[in-house]
Amino acid sequence: MPYRTTFARRRCLFLSGRLARTPAQVFSRLRYNCAMVKPLEMNYCPCCGHALIDKFIFGRTRRKCPDCGFVFFRDPKVAAGVLAEQDGKVLLVKRLYEPHQGEWALPAGFVEIDEGPVQAALRELTEETGLVGRIRGIIGTYHIRADPRGSIVTILYHAQIVGGELKPGDDAAEVCLFAPDEMPTKLAFASTRSALWRWGRSKKPNLG
Numbered sequence: 097m098p099y100r101t102t103f104a105r106r107r108c109l110f111l112s113g114r115l116a117r118t119p120a121q122v123f124s125r126l127r128y129n130c131a132m133v134k135p136l137e138m139n140y141c142p143c144c145g146h147a148l149i150d151k152f153i154f155g156r157t158r159r160k161c162p163d164c165g166f167v168f169f170r171d172p173k174v175a176a177g178v179l180a181e182q183d184g185k186v187l188l189v190k191r192l193y194e195p196h197q198g199e200w201a202l203p204a205g206f207v208e209i210d211e212g213p214v215q216a217a218l219r220e221l222t223e224e225t226g227l228v229g230r231i232r233g234i235i236g237t238y239h240i241r242a243d244p245r246g247s248i249v250t251i252l253y254h255a256q257i258v259g260g261e262l263k264p265g266d267d268a269a270e271v272c273l274f275a276p277d278e279m280p281t282k283l284a285f286a287s288t289r290s291a292l293w294r295w296g297r298s299k300k301p302n303l304g
């Protein structure tokens with residue numbers, strides 16, 4: 097089989113999280129995601145407690161408070177995380193909770209209201225792995241639609257480990273460093289899979 101065909105198929109399987117999974121497992125995951133994706137709705141005004149009404153505002157129907165004027169904008173949650181490398185290996189955490197419990201992901205989490213994405217990414221790194229990092233650059237932004245918690249925009253950064261002691265914490269069951277050729281088969285989130293795919297490719301420049 098030509099190399100490009102094999103490469104394209106393996107990349108597709110890798111990015112979709114289907115590598116080394118049975119069709120039944122893939123179907124089960126898709127059904128779980130579809131059943132759990134319910135857009136957050138709000139029925140009462142968080143400012144005054146009055147019942148909200150549907151009103152066409154700013155180009156679409158939104159919930160609005162007829163008493164105080166509050167408008168509920170349904171928008172994506174923002175998450176941030178890091179790809180941290182040490183001795184040619186990448187740092188991954190095994191998720192302790194759903195969604196994707198037991199699968200491996202880059203250290204990441206939701207951005208709190210009083211912090212920026214860089215601060216959030218470094219905080220999550222320390223909370224989940226015990227390590228202290230420094231941001232070296234951005235990898236990219238990823239829009240994850242099929243998440244049971246709703247629509248999520250994830251920002252991933254390259255990070256350098258500058259201190260700390262490796263130990264799982266917060267919502268991580270395990271933390272481990274993986275070489276490109278010993279990556280775990282169960283990887284959570286398209287953002288993790290995409291970033292790891294690019295990172296793995298960068299370690300093998302001769303494959304073009």
Ligand SMILES: [Zn+2]
Binds near residue numbers: 145
């Ligand atoms: Zn109100």
